[in-house]
Amino acid sequence: MTLQTSMLAAVLALASSASALAQSGTLKIVSSLPRTGSANAQTGTIVNGIKMAIAEVGGKIDGYQIVYEDWDDASPQRGNWDPTVEAQNANKAVTDPTIVGYIGTFNSGAAKIAMPELNKAGLVMISPANTYSGLTKPGMGEANEPTIYRPSGSINYFRVVPTDDLQGAVAAEHVAGSGAKKVFILHDRELYGKGIADVFQKRSKELGVEVAGFEGIDTKASNYKSLCQKVKFSKADAVFFGGTTQSNGGQVAKDLRSVGFTGMLVVPDGCCEEAFIQAAGASNLEGNTFVTFGGLPPAELTGRGAEFREGYRKMFGTDPEAYAVYGYEAARVLLDAIKRAPTKDRAAILKAVSATKDFDGALGTWSFDANGDTTNRVMSINSVKSGKFVFVRRAGDAPVGGAKPE
Amino acid sequence: MEWVDFFLQQLITGLSNGMIIALIAIGYTMVYGIIELINFAHGDLFMLGAFLALTVLGAFGLGDWSGASAWAAVVIMLIASAGFCGALNWGVDRLAYKPLRNASKLSLLVSAIGASFILVNLGLFWGGLPMDVFAGGVAAAAPKDFPALVPNTNLLGDDSLVQFTPKDVLVWAVTVPLMIGLTWIVTRTRLGKAMRATAQNPVAARLMGIDTDRVIGATFLIGGALGGFASVIYSLYNNTISFQMGYRAGMDAFTAAVLGGIGSMPGAVTGALVIGLVRSMSDAYLETRWTNTIVFGILVLILIFRPSGLLGSRAKEKV
Structure with missing residues (x-):
């Protein structure tokens, strides 16, 4: 010394x-x-x-x-x-x-x-x-x-x-697990949103879910009715939106429901905030909308x-x-x-x-992988009930091979 | 035939979106026609109209709106927002533009940009008010949900793939009479005559005994009121408002006005319908990310071959 x-x-x-x-x-x-x-x-x-x-x-x-x-x-x-x-x-x-x-x-x-x-x-x-x-x-x-x-x-x-991007894979597994055959992917063309959407697309294809479309939205548009009608006419059973409340996730959810799309909608944790529910309108999220979150509630x-x-x-x-x-x-x-x-x-x-x-x-x-990341990918899937996020289930414990997770 | 349904659907959506843009575009084109100012604050004025409408609605309470009470609320909001936006636009002209009437056009433009900033921040502040309609005002900048007063039921029956809803009816039922009324004012009344005279030659108009300041004030009032109507229609159609919505709405409307021939009212409406249709066709048949490129590409092409816009040269009398 x-x-x-x-x-x-x-x-x-x-x-x-x-x-x-x-x-x-x-x-x-x-x-x-x-x-x-x-x-x-x-x-x-x-x-x-x-x-x-x-x-x-x-x-x-x-x-x-x-x-x-x-x-x-x-x-x-x-x-x-x-x-x-x-x-x-x-x-x-x-x-x-x-x-x-x-x-x-x-x-x-x-x-x-x-x-x-x-x-x-x-x-x-x-x-x-x-x-x-x-x-x-x-x-x-x-x-x-x-x-x-x-x-x-x-x-x-x-x-x-x-990490953030893993949510895309967990979301894809959730969609595949629900029995959906065809999914339409939207993203906000930003680092976070497109990154998650890319992972979602890759995982969906691996799980044998057909990707009906993969589109970046105009985050400042006043509405997405035409786009959402395209989604509806594509006969997709589910929609994934890679983006945040700030990149107009609320309007996407709202317009999907307003054009009569009844399938599942899955969004990542960039939308896991009260402001998303406020922007989308609670009644539009009730039931078939799911939000992934990179962790588990302690309970x-x-x-x-x-x-x-x-x-x-x-x-x-x-x-x-x-x-x-x-x-x-x-x-x-x-x-x-x-x-x-x-x-x-x-x-x-x-x-x-x-x-x-x-x-x-x-x-x-x-374990820690070669990048220094944990191999743990336990996350939670939440839905919206009466204008509040509620825990649905734990997800991502192990990658699933097309089978229903859990 | 599914593709026919799909096409018809895009036609309906495109025209409805276009009509809303048209109402805002008229406000731009009227002001440009009369004082050659691109009123950048117009889009943000429109935004404030939507906030006022939501506030008025909140004052009645956020209940279950249906049937007659919902339609009554719609009428009250339309009147309140039109009055508010008309008065505000008149006030903006008095404070920000009138003192610069004889200054260079550039000073006027900078003043308009300044007014736009003030209005945007007013909207940001407004969204932070502790009211139920703004979710308690916790997140001032967050988009606000606008209650669905107008039902989204399909008038063509639930089995039809094509959706034509009371929302679309509302857009047309409000915008078409407004445009007819405005055309009547401009072409058939004394005020309209004075407006056209001021637009053509303000000095000569003054020499003929026209109080041009009053006429300009009236133009701002009418243009603002149309923006107010547009804000309520927009809010009821899209069901979301945000303090930033004026930027895009204003940009679309301004583009429509230029496309149709700035200064020409039928031009603004034509331009807006073209933009509405192109947007929805591009979203539907191409990809959303190309939409802006296509809209502005068409604008550039038209301006190359018809520098005064689609209807610009034909309408000799501006406004």
């Missing part, structure tokens, strides 16, 4: 009372999440999940003390995540040699800033909440993604949440997930919010890797994380 780094470590050790313990026997995990502002309701529950995972191993692995620090990447000025603060957090983590894991970020935009910094330092980063596909998947985002986040050429970023977790829910309730006295289990899972997979790593340094731990296979987690049994 050089004089400089040891001095730095000493300063940092003073800053954190917990790490004032035996220096060599301390491994530090930090999380960088927006803890100021409106996101705090969700990030607070993620932090609880992390604390719970550490408490479960007794705060110790192989004689090493596990120290956790909860960092904020938001600033009061923005009331939300702040690029400057996230950059500071990333630099701080890189320069503290006792830090062996970085849990975060909450926002995909923040991840774009932290990823290259941590990548250069070979520090493992696990996100409990980023869903933007371009962070890890080539061809799903901008042309330079994801290589721009990997200056060292190797992968250090992992996530335990299913629906089973097996180890149910144990997590009970444990969380015991430890914190409240029910976990939607993202708590992802915080818990991110911390557990990191602790598991620390345990498996032969030496307790950044490189060995990173290697152990990327080797994670058939992990027995609260979200099921899953």
Whole structure:
């Protein structure tokens, strides 16, 4: 250890009372999440999940003390995540040699800033909440993604949440499972919407569902009556719309029903908000409209997930919010890797994380794939009843081969 | 014959959409005819008319609207929005355009763009009001659902593949009499004569004792009122309103006015019907993503071969 780094470590050790313990026997995990502002309701529950995972191993692995620090990447000025603060957090983590894991970020935009910094330092980063596909998947985002986040050429970023684009596949399975033979695909010609629609189309063809049409809409049109009549005359049993409330999903739903289309309509989580119901009119969504969402409500977790829910309730006295289990899972997979790593340094731990296979987690049994994404794709399918979203079923556990899922 | 049904359906949809565009386009073309201003605020004025209609409806309460009460509500909204938009358009002219009457046309245009911004933001604010019709105003920018007062039943019977609904009837039943009435005003009344005179030569009109400011004010009033009628028809036909809807509606109407020959009223209506039909045929037989390209492609072609628009040169008397 050089004089400089040891001095730095000493300063940092003073800053954190917990790490004032035996220096060599301390491994530090930090999380960088927006803890100021409106996101705090969700990030607070993620932090609880992390604390719970550490408490479960007794705060110790192989004689090493596990120290956790909860960092904020938001600033009061923005009331939300702040690029400057996230950059500071990333630099701080890189320069503290006792830090062996970085849990975060909450926002995909923040991840774009932290990823290259941590990548250069070979520090493992696990996100409990980023869903933007371009962070890890080539061809799903901008042309330079994801290589721009990997200056060292190797992968250090992992996530335990299913990405946006997977919803397209789950939606296709739902449509095929309902017995539909012919589907009409619409999208908003944007990165998110077209990306999901592309995946939907590919999966539909694999499942033997005929694609009657694949069209990008004009998101500013006053109505889609002509287009929806085309859908109706195509005799499609189902329609998938890849887009959001902002890209006029409400009007599409409304016009489909107004031209007399009675088949199923499936939309992704970009439409999973109250504003979508308001724009479409609740009565137009009643019954045969489904919304996919990239996760499960905590009440629906089973097996180890149910144990997590009970444990969380015991430890914190409240029910976990939607993202708590992802915080818990991110911390557990990191602790598991620390345990498996032969030496307790950044490189060995990173290697152990990327080797994670058939992990027995609260979200099921899953692995990290070559991009650093979880192979878990458990999602939920929701419908609308009396103007509110209601949970219908769990979906995506395993890819289905044309058979009815579940 | 299914393809015949499909074609007829597109014809109905295209003409209905076209008629709504026509009402807005007349507002553009009237103002252009008389002061040679492209009134960019017109589309946003139309948007505010729709917000007023929804607010009026909300004041009566959001119940189950059916039968006579629904039609009464439609009539009340039409009158309220037409009055509001007419008065507002008159006010915009007084505040934003009248002081610039003798300035360069460019200043007037910039003033119109400014007025447009103000109206858009007014719409954004309006959508955030804590009213039930705006879902409590939680998401000000979100599109608002406009209750379906006019039923969507098929007048040709439930078995027919072609849908012709009371909504389509409403569009025609309101727009056609309005256009006939407007033509009558312009060609048969003293005011109409004064408008045509002012359009042809404002200086000469003044010399003949015409109060041109009053005539211009009346033009804005009438054009705005038509925009108000259009906003209610649009809302009842599409059932969604948003503070951004004025941009596209205004763009379509402006294109229609240019296509038909800006300054000419029959031209604006013809242009609007052409755009409505082309849009729906392109959506139906080609792909939606080509629609804008085709609409503007046709506009470019027509302007190359007939620079004054479809009916521009024939209508010597503007407005």
